[in-house]
Structure formats: C-alpha cells, structure tokens
Amino acid sequence: xxxxxxxxxxPQLGENIGMVARAMANxxxxxxxxxxxxxxxxxxxxxxxxxxxxxxxxATRVFETLEEAIADLTxxxxxxxxxxxxxxxxxxxxxxxxxxxGRFNAGQPTGILFGRERWGxxxxxxAMADEIVTFPVNPEFxxxxxxxxxxLMSYEWMKSGMEDVAATPFSGLxxxxxxxxxxxxxxxxxxxxxxxxxxxxPAGKKPKIVENLRAVxxxxxxxxxxxxMLRGVISSLDRFSRKNPRGAKPLGxxxxxxxxxxxxxxxxxxx
Amino acid sequence: xxxxxxxxxxPQLGENIGMVARAMANxxxxxxxxxxxxxxxxxxxxxxxxxxxxxxxxATRVFETLEEAIADLTxxxxxxxxxxxxxxxxxxxxxxxxxxxGRFNAGQPTGILFGRERWGxxxxxxAMADEIVTFPVNPEFxxxxxxxxxxLMSYEWMKSGMEDVAATPFSGLxxxxxxxxxxxxxxxxxxxxxxxxxxxxPAGKKPKIVENLRAVxxxxxxxxxxxxMLRGVISSLDRFSRKNPRGAKPLGxxxxxxxxxxxxxxxxxxx
Numbered sequence: 457x458x459x460x461x462x463x464x465x466x467p468q469l470g471e472n473i474g475m476v477a478r479a480m481a482n483x484x485x486x487x488x489x490x491x492x493x494x495x496x497x498x499x500x501x502x503x504x505x506x507x508x509x510x511x512x513x514x515a516t517r518v519f520e521t522l523e524e525a526i527a528d529l530t531x532x533x534x535x536x537x538x539x540x541x542x543x544x545x546x547x548x549x550x551x552x553x554x555x556x557x558g559r560f561n562a563g564q565p566t567g568i569l570f571g572r573e574r575w576g577x578x579x580x581x582x583a584m585a586d587e588i589v590t591f592p593v594n595p596e597f598x599x600x601x602x603x604x605x606x607x608l609m610s611y612e613w614m615k616s617g618m619e620d621v622a623a624t625p626f627s628g629l630x631x632x633x634x635x636x637x638x639x640x641x642x643x644x645x646x647x648x649x650x651x652x653x654x655x656x657x658p659a660g661k662k663p664k665i666v667e668n669l670r671a672v673x674x675x676x677x678x679x680x681x682x683x684x685m686l687r688g689v690i691s692s693l694d695r696f697s698r699k700n701p702r703g704a705k706p707l708g709x710x711x712x713x714x715x716x717x718x719x720x721x722x723x724x725x726x727x
Numbered sequence: 728x729x730x731x732x733x734x735x736x737x738p739q740l741g742e743n744i745g746m747v748a749r750a751m752a753n754x755x756x757x758x759x760x761x762x763x764x765x766x767x768x769x770x771x772x773x774x775x776x777x778x779x780x781x782x783x784x785x786a787t788r789v790f791e792t793l794e795e796a797i798a799d800l801t802x803x804x805x806x807x808x809x810x811x812x813x814x815x816x817x818x819x820x821x822x823x824x825x826x827x828x829g830r831f832n833a834g835q836p837t838g839i840l841f842g843r844e845r846w847g848x849x850x851x852x853x854a855m856a857d858e859i860v861t862f863p864v865n866p867e868f869x870x871x872x873x874x875x876x877x878x879l880m881s882y883e884w885m886k887s888g889m890e891d892v893a894a895t896p897f898s899g900l901x902x903x904x905x906x907x908x909x910x911x912x913x914x915x916x917x918x919x920x921x922x923x924x925x926x927x928x929p930a931g932k933k934p935k936i937v938e939n940l941r942a943v944x945x946x947x948x949x950x951x952x953x954x955x956m957l958r959g960v961i962s963s964l965d966r967f968s969r970k971n972p973r974g975a976k977p978l979g980x981x982x983x984x985x986x987x988x989x990x991x992x993x994x995x996x997x998x
Contacts, residue, residue, distance in 0.1 A: 479875065481868040507870050539897040543952070550886075551893045590895050592885055597752040599778050604750065604878055611879055614863055615821075622822045624861050626810040681814070 459613055460533075460556050461487045461567040462606055463525050465581060468494040468573050474505025474513070475603035476570075481509035483610035488516045489525045489567075522569070522581055529567045531559050534577055534585035535605055537598050542579075545587045552589040553612035568609055570602045631679035638683050643670050645687055649694040730884055731804075731827050732758045732838040733877055734796050736852060739765040739844050745776025745784070746874035747841075752780035754881035759787045760796045760838075793840070793852055800838045802830050805848055805856035806876055808869050813850075816858045823860040824883035839880055841873045902950035909954050914941050916958055920965040 462480055467473050467490060477488055490497060497518045506513050519525035526532050533552050540546075547555065552568075559566050569585055571577035582588065591600060591608060600608070615621050647666060656662040678686065696702050733751055738744050738761060748759055761768060768789045777784050790796040797803050804823050811817075818826065823839075830837050840856055842848035853859065862871060862879060871879070886892050918937060927933040949957065967973045 478870060478872075482862075482864045482871055482875075484865040484868075507872075509868060509870070541900065543900050543902055543950070546895045546898045548893045548895050588899070590897065591753075591882075592889060592892075592894070592896060593753045594755040594885070595896065597755075597780060599749060599780070600753055601749075601778075604753075604875075607875055607878060608882055611862075611882075614865070618863060621863075622819045623863070624817045624819050625863060625866065626861065627817045628859070629812065629814050631814055679814070 457487060457560075457565055459485045459487075459560060461489055461526075461529060461565070462610075463489045463491065463522070463532075463567050463569045464493070464602060465491045465522055465569060465577060466494060466572045467602065470495055470499035470501030471505040472573065472601065472603050473499060473516075474502040474507070474509075476606045477502065477506040477509040477512035477516070479603055479607035480610050481506075481512050482607075483614035485610050485613060486512055486515060488512055490516060490518045491522050491525050492520065493518065522584060526567055526569075526584065528565055530564045531556075531566045532569060532585040533567070533587055533589045534569045534582045535589050535591075535609070536571070536576055536582060537590060537593070537600065538576065540579070540582055540588060542582065542588075544582070544585070547587055547589050549589060549591060549608055549612040550616075552587070553609070553616035555587075556613060557616040568606075570605055573602060631681055634678050634680045634683045638680060639674065639678065642678075642683050642687050642690070643673055646673075646690050649690060728758060728831075728836055730756045730758075730831060732760055732797075732800060732836070733881075734760045734762065734793070734803075734838050734840045735764070735873060736762045736793055736840060736848060737765060737843045738873065741766055741770035741772030742776040743844065743872065743874050744770060744787075745773040745778070745780075747877045748773065748777040748780040748783035748787070750874055750878035751881050752777075752783050753878075754885035756881050756884065757783055757786060759783055761787060761789045762793050762796050763791065764789065793855060797838055797840075797855065799836055801835045802827075802837045803840060803856040804838070804858055804860045805840045805853040806860050806862075806880070807842070807847055807853060808861060808864070808871065809847065811850070811853055811859060813853065813859075815853070815856070818858055818860050820860060820862060820879055820883040821887075823858070824880070824887035826858075827884060828887040839877075841876055844873060902952055905949050905951045905954045909951060910945065910949065913949075913954050913958050913961070914944055917944075917961050920961060 462476065462485060464473065464476060467476075470493075473488075473490065473493065480486065480488060493499070495501075497516070498513075503510065503513050517525075533547070533556070534544075556566050556568075568589070569577060569581065571581070589609070591605065593600060643666075647669070650656065656665055676682075692702065733747065733756060735744065735747060738747075741764075744759075744761065744764065751757065751759060764770070766772075768787065769784075774781065774784050788796075804818070804827070805815075827837050827839075839860070840848060840852065842852070860880070862876065864871060914937075918940070921927065927936055947953075963973065
C-alpha cells in the first residue's frame, strides 16, 4: 500500500469511477475499492475516463458489502457534506491527511469512504468509520461530486508527505541577484546618456530627478541577467537612431561604430 | 469581485467549462472568462455540467484574445504542468493562494490562467502572466484536467481565507470530558460486579488484574456521555440474565427489580 485505500460505496457512473482513478493517480494513490457499483465491473467508461490511470483501474477490487471492503483496514475516514448528528470527531482535509500520514508511517492500512453520487453515505455506513472528514465549501453552493472529493483528499494526502508544501516540482531559471555596483553602473550609464540629451533641466533639479530615477530602478531588485539586458536596451537607444539603426551604413560614418553593440549591455561607449 | 478571475484559454469541451464553474462555485469564486471557446458560447453542455452553478455560467464573459481577457487585472498566475524555461517565479498552489489573497485584500483584481485541454498554455501566453503556479503531482502520472486544476486552485483560495485551515463547517456533538471520579465510579461498578462472579482469581492476583482493567478503561479517555452509556451496559449484564431479561416476570420475583434499570447507567444496585 502506498497510501489510504479509496472506497466508493455504490458508485453509479463509470465515468465518475474513472475520474476518481485519475485523481488518485495524480497524487500517487493506487488502491481503489468499489462496493456494489451500479453498472457492474469492469467498466469501459471508467477506463476511458481514467485517462491512462490503467494501473488503478486494473487493480480495482469489488465488494458486496462495505464491511468486507474495509475488513482489513485499521482506521477509516468517512467523507460527508451533511451535518451528522453523532459524537464522531469531524476533521478538515488537512487534519485528516496528517492523521492518515501518521498512521501510514506507522505501517497501518487506512481508508477513506466516499458515498453515492446522489445522497452520499448512510448513517450506518458513517458509523463504520472512525472519524468524519468534510470539506470547507461555500455553504451557499456545496456540490462536490465524488471525483472532486477524491481529488481534494488525494491532493492533501500528497501534500501531507511533502517536507515543504511551498515546494514546487520545478522552478524558474536561477537568477543571480545583482550587486549594488551593477545596479549603480546601469544607473550611471542611463544618466550619462540622458545628460548628453539635456534631459536634466532645470539643472538645479538634477539631484532630485536622479534620486527619483534611481528609486524606480532599485525597487524591482533586478537580477544580474536583467541588468545586462537593460544595459543593452539603453545602449541601443543611446547609440542608434531610427534613421541610423544598427547595421545601417549611413554616408560619412564608418561601420565600426555599429558593430560592437551587443544585446547584453557590454558595450556602453560610442557616444 | 470576490476572488481571482478564472480564465480558460481556448477550452474545447462544454462539459469541462461546466465542471470548472461547479468547482469555482463550491469555493466561492464567481468570475469566469473564456478566450475563444471552441464550441462557442453559451453552451448547454456547460450549463448541465455546472450542476446548478448557474450564477457562474450566466456571468461568464467571452473574449477574442487573452490580452483582452486580462486587460483589467493587475496580477495574473499562469498554471502549467510542464517545466518552462523562463525566469518567471514558480509557486506552489498554497503560495499562490496566499499571494492572491494578499492582493485581494489590497483591492487588486487578479486572475489565474488555465490552458487548453490538450497542450495547456503557449509560452507567449505564459509570458503574459506575472508568475507560474504548478501542482505537486506524481511525476509518473501527471494528468490533471482543467476542471481538476481549477478545483485545486479554488480550494486553496478558499483555505487561504480561513483563519484556521483545520476548522470544519460543522463538528461532532460536544462531549463533556469525564472526571476521574466518573471514570473510577465505572471501574468500581464493573469490578464489584465481576467480584460477585468470582472473576478475580487467584485472589492474590486481583490487584494486578484490577490495574490492567483500569489501564484498558482509562486509555480511551471516555467522555461523560460514553461512561453513562457503558454503566448502563454493565448494569444490564449484571442485573439481568438471558433467562430473566429485563421486563420478564419470572416466578417468585417481584417486577420492581427490573423497572428501574435504565440505559444511562443511573441504576447500579440490584445485586
């Protein structure tokens, strides 16, 4: 066993059983049990809806009664959306997943019961479980189907085994944070290009304008790669014009001035 | 707006759009936008699959381009299962939900993009988002459909607004914890009934047997209600026999002995 057994009590539609298998497989659960599926078993509709979770479908076991389906388990949750008038403890999915994970780590076989599409589990069926788990749904629209409920529990099960729930299976390309020297280099590069164009006026306002400009350029906390790209942008705007773009050979110019401008900002002269 | 806008890019099947609406409604999201739905809009199949989430279906808006669909938003997540070769930050669903909640509380309109059934979002579409969110699925079977992905993000959105994720919309009936006096009363009641039957032998072992019995009865941490019920059980076993059950009028007995035995354990004499 690699996690709790998922038990569906009298499921009606093969499609739903298939979607349950698919939900389970996404989060590493593989053991599915059915109590009296209405349309029998195996089900081609279930296999189609399982979207290649064939290992779950092939291993699915069918039982005549819920008692038999849970006979070998030591701890069982019943899922329910309705308020139950019982003394059974009621857990949120995160709490239930943590409990199941603890028992799994201790080698105990556990299960989660899901009721019929129309009316869920009977009180007698809930009574066979150890605890109840219920979902924090919008009280004005509480309508999870069984495949959705299985998906949420499977997802919480997967998360309960992660050291850090904020971890992701992949991450963005690593960016080296820029040093303040690199940031200041870009600022000075830009300020010099602007100065040459008479941007700072009146001259007395230049210190305040520079201060504001540097505030704008500091806030994004640019990475080294981003600063290199931005310096290339500044160089291009500074060195070429719409009339004399890079690579053009205007009369009277040598072509050397345009050949060393790169996109990574390494060229910054050429005024 | 009561949460992030859900944006489906070129969804194909009306059923999936309907399941998306149902998933959203369960967790209090209401604003659905579609970019070029293949089979047009409105869709009767979508409405049927939405299972009465008509308020979401009726308010759904359709756009020709993704740019238009997200024009009024200030922060957008792109969902993706594939590794993307980009510098964009990648977040887990819990992290993304917390970020969206923070921006929601600050009054910012946000959104989450979901791609086509077959191949998700293009790189250009991902580039329009601020960050990426991806799901912690089993790497050997990663196959969430769009309705499942929307369900998980909607669920995390709901949880991000809860003060305590372990809270449940309803709870089991409240049980008063039993006092040690109540527990000990039950133990003595049982021990006395067993003593009368010669259960403790050899007599020298009685202290050890009592110790073990009390250990068994202490561990479950019974509530007051449970202890009352158990004392009724002990009373019944003690006072009546299979031959002379409660309510029977055996020869030579008065009927008063049987009339005051109750199920709540209040009667404990009658030896």
